[in-house]
Amino acid sequence: MDISLHQKRVATAVGLAAIPALALVFQGWVLFVVLALFCTFTLWEFYDMFSPLPGVGTVKSLGAVFTFLLLGAYAADAPQHMLMIFVAAFWAAAILFLVRFTRDATASFKPGMVLLAGLVYIPLNLHFFLSFSRHEILLVIGAAAISDTAAFYSGTLWGKKKIWPKVSPKKSWVGSLGGLTACMLATTGFGMAFGLGAPWQWLLLGAALNVAAQMGDFFESALKRSLHIKDSSSILPGHGGLLDRIDSLLLVVPTYGLIRTVHAFF
Structure with a gap:
């Protein structure tokens, strides 16, 4: 690294x-x-x-x-x-x-x-x-950030088998599972501390938000590859552009917005 x-x-x-x-x-x-x-x-x-x-x-x-x-x-x-x-x-x-x-x-x-x-x-x-309430804003931003961060480190350290090389050559199955696990645990911990509902509901929410985060990331990666560009811009050192930084959040936010119409977590 x-x-x-x-x-x-x-x-x-x-x-x-x-x-x-x-x-x-x-x-x-x-x-x-x-x-x-x-x-x-x-x-x-x-x-x-x-x-x-x-x-x-x-x-x-x-x-x-x-x-x-x-x-x-x-x-x-x-x-x-x-x-x-x-x-x-x-x-x-x-x-x-x-x-x-x-x-x-x-x-x-x-x-x-x-x-x-x-x-x-x-x-x-x-x-x-x-x-969104303050707790909900923290939840969705935290879910996206933890998903990305855990996937990055676990994938960098232990990832070998790639999950979708045609779309994103660097992302591995280990990184994907690492992000999923971290997001589920973090969401459940946050929910038990500040929210409503049983642990299994927060675990499912964490899983749903992580899948949304990964799909948002994959979509932007595929879009960039189709346009033959590496980053959306170079405005953020080490990250590329604003869109590169929030690509996962762009699907996490509406996913949570939909899920909360079924069950009130706060």
Whole structure:
């Protein structure tokens, strides 16, 4: 293991922890602003992955506007308006395509599709944070972080047989099982200390969140490989980009949001 790279990863992870910590302390409008800005920057990173993307500047601007509108509608307790805003986003993408098509008959709808995919992938998946309690925010962030960290160390130390080499050549079965075990234990411990329910319910929740974390990681890995890029950006030393850091969280958050409609854990 490259020690200098490892130190960069640890320092970056500690620095990033300040973002959810700030939101947890203040919540309310501070949480909304922090989440909206974080989603916007991550969304821009996602759009840049598809470069050269025609009209990427316009796509980024529209992405930022619709991110704030989508999250704002949910924060204002008007979730029904989110569908209307997403329909408006589609028609904004359609008009962008029409304008480009009148100028160039070879223009495609790809920028519009990328715009809409990014809105679903990032702000729509993370909007659940606005309805989570402090304990729930800690739970989902902790589940994603522990899954990634345990998988990284156990896989680095003992992993040999790869789990899905075509998608992610470095990830091993040992790393996957290590992340699963750590997430289940951590979730159960957290639940017994602060939540409601029997240990077996927390164990199942931990397993579900870990599977979601791994699938989120695999999806972003496959996306990057299809686009022939190594990292979503180089903004975070030792980690790549914001999207590289939260790829697992992007599926953990909606997974927990769905599960809690079946059983109240807090």
